[in-house]
Structure formats: C-alpha cells, structure tokens
Amino acid sequence: MEPDLIIGSTVGADATVDSYDQLSEIAPTIMLDYGAHTWEDLAVTLGEATGAEDGVQVALDDFEAYVDEAAASLTLPGQTATALAYNGADGGGVFSAESSQAAILIGLGFDYVVGPEDLADQVRSDVSFFTAENLPAALANPEVVFVIAGGDEQADSLVNDPLLANTPAVANGQVYATGPTSFRIDYYSGKQMIDAIVAGLGGE
Incomplete structure (x- = not known):
C-alpha cells in the first residue's frame, strides 16, 4: 500500500x-x-x-x-455521574476521569466519579474493570450512570441486576443509555453520545 x-x-x-x-x-x-x-x-x-x-x-x-x-438544554438529574461499560455477569468497566466519555459528561455539567481502583480486577489507562461482586462498590457514589456502548435493553439489564439494586443510580432510576458508538469517542461518535444523553434526559 x-x-x-x-x-x-x-x-x-x-x-x-x-x-x-x-x-x-x-x-x-x-x-x-x-x-x-x-x-x-x-x-x-x-x-x-x-x-x-x-x-x-x-x-x-x-x-x-x-x-x-x-x-x-439539560436539567441534570444528579450532580455526580460515571460512564460504565456493563457486561452483566462479567461485571463492567468504569471509564477513567481522563477518558473522552468523562470529558463529555464534565462538559455537560456533571461531576465525574470513578470506582475504587483497589477493588478493580484490571486497571487500564481508559477503563477500570470490576467483577460483578465488586461492581456495586464501584457504583456506590455516582447519582447517575451512563451505559457506554449500549442501548435501552442493556441499560434495562443493569437496572434489573439484583446486585446493583441498592446503588444510588439504580435505586433512583437514573441509568441512561448512550448508544452503540460511545465506546470509542471521536468528533462524530461524541456528538452521537451527546444526542443520546440529551434524549435520555429530556433535553431540547
């Protein structure tokens, strides 16, 4: 070539x-x-x-x-938020504060929070992975959870996960999908993620 x-x-x-x-x-x-x-x-x-x-x-x-x-255009449902790749029985990955996903949420007015790295099964520069057993601890602080690379069905699966029932975002019904292109953010997928968040939160 x-x-x-x-x-x-x-x-x-x-x-x-x-x-x-x-x-x-x-x-x-x-x-x-x-x-x-x-x-x-x-x-x-x-x-x-x-x-x-x-x-x-x-x-x-x-x-x-x-x-x-x-x-x-948004009225935030809570101040603290995190971005999560939810994998059901395999747990999930919480995106780092330096990630593009976090930057978008901060730009929209949220305070971004991450999970405790000492409980993570694997820590990368972009994501910390937690087992299903440790995921509740990773989601103990954010009032709002955005499900990365997932639609409404995946967000519903998180909401219906009995291990996560007592986490603030699930208990208060503040779990939102960000669409299938939100795992790797660029100019185009970033706008799609924003559009999904605005639609989910009822913005204009």
Missing part, C-alpha cells in the same frame, strides 16, 4: 505497539494511547502529523459549541 504514515494503538484489542519496529521500516509510525487521552488531544497530535492543524481547530471549536448547547 506504500503509506506515507502509519497510525497504531498502544491499548485495546487493536493494539499494535509490539509491531512498532516492523511498521517503522515501512513508513513513519505514530502510536497513540486513545484510552489515556481525549479525542481532542489525539486530533491535535494527528493534525500536527498531517499538516491539518486548521481543520482540527475548526472541528474542536464546533464540538465545544455542540457540548455547550447541549449543556444549556
């Missing part, structure tokens, strides 16, 4: 960091940790690498305005 630039990931199922030396022999190669950095940070890095800084800034400004407009 004779690429001019190769972009790889250092985290997740698509990680290619072990192949860096091999890829670098083909073309200049950049490895990105898209778990520990927001999509905005990654966009700036890629804009600099490709000479597209002006286009990146336009996208960033547009997205910031989109977040601000959405925030103005």
Whole structure:
C-alpha cells in the first residue's frame, strides 16, 4: 500500500505497539494511547502529523459549541455521574476521569466519579474493570450512570441486576443509555453520545 504514515494503538484489542519496529521500516509510525487521552488531544497530535492543524481547530471549536448547547438544554438529574461499560455477569468497566466519555459528561455539567481502583480486577489507562461482586462498590457514589456502548435493553439489564439494586443510580432510576458508538469517542461518535444523553434526559 506504500503509506506515507502509519497510525497504531498502544491499548485495546487493536493494539499494535509490539509491531512498532516492523511498521517503522515501512513508513513513519505514530502510536497513540486513545484510552489515556481525549479525542481532542489525539486530533491535535494527528493534525500536527498531517499538516491539518486548521481543520482540527475548526472541528474542536464546533464540538465545544455542540457540548455547550447541549449543556444549556439539560436539567441534570444528579450532580455526580460515571460512564460504565456493563457486561452483566462479567461485571463492567468504569471509564477513567481522563477518558473522552468523562470529558463529555464534565462538559455537560456533571461531576465525574470513578470506582475504587483497589477493588478493580484490571486497571487500564481508559477503563477500570470490576467483577460483578465488586461492581456495586464501584457504583456506590455516582447519582447517575451512563451505559457506554449500549442501548435501552442493556441499560434495562443493569437496572434489573439484583446486585446493583441498592446503588444510588439504580435505586433512583437514573441509568441512561448512550448508544452503540460511545465506546470509542471521536468528533462524530461524541456528538452521537451527546444526542443520546440529551434524549435520555429530556433535553431540547
């Protein structure tokens, strides 16, 4: 394919960091940790690498305005919130405070909270994974839980999980789906996540 630039990931199922030396022999190669950095940070890095800084800034400004407009339309059901990838009997992953999901929730006016890492089964730069037994402790503080990469059916499954019945968000009916594209956030999926949240919270 004779690429001019190769972009790889250092985290997740698509990680290619072990192949860096091999890829670098083909073309200049950049490895990105898209778990520990927001999509905005990654966009700036890629804009600099490709000479597209002006286009990146336009996208960033547009997205910031989109977040601000959405925030103005919302009445928050609670102040503290977390983003969770719910896996039923296998527990779930709470996204880090540095994640793009957290950045969106903070931009919408929430105070973002994470679970206790000492109870996590696995800690990555973007997500801390908790077993089903420890997930109630991970969700003991947020008043609102947003289910990442899930629709209403997955949110309903979380609400009906007997282990989570006494967590604040479940007990008060403040669990919301963020749609199937919200696991990895970019300019487009970020807007889709915001739209799902606004729809779920009854915003305009």
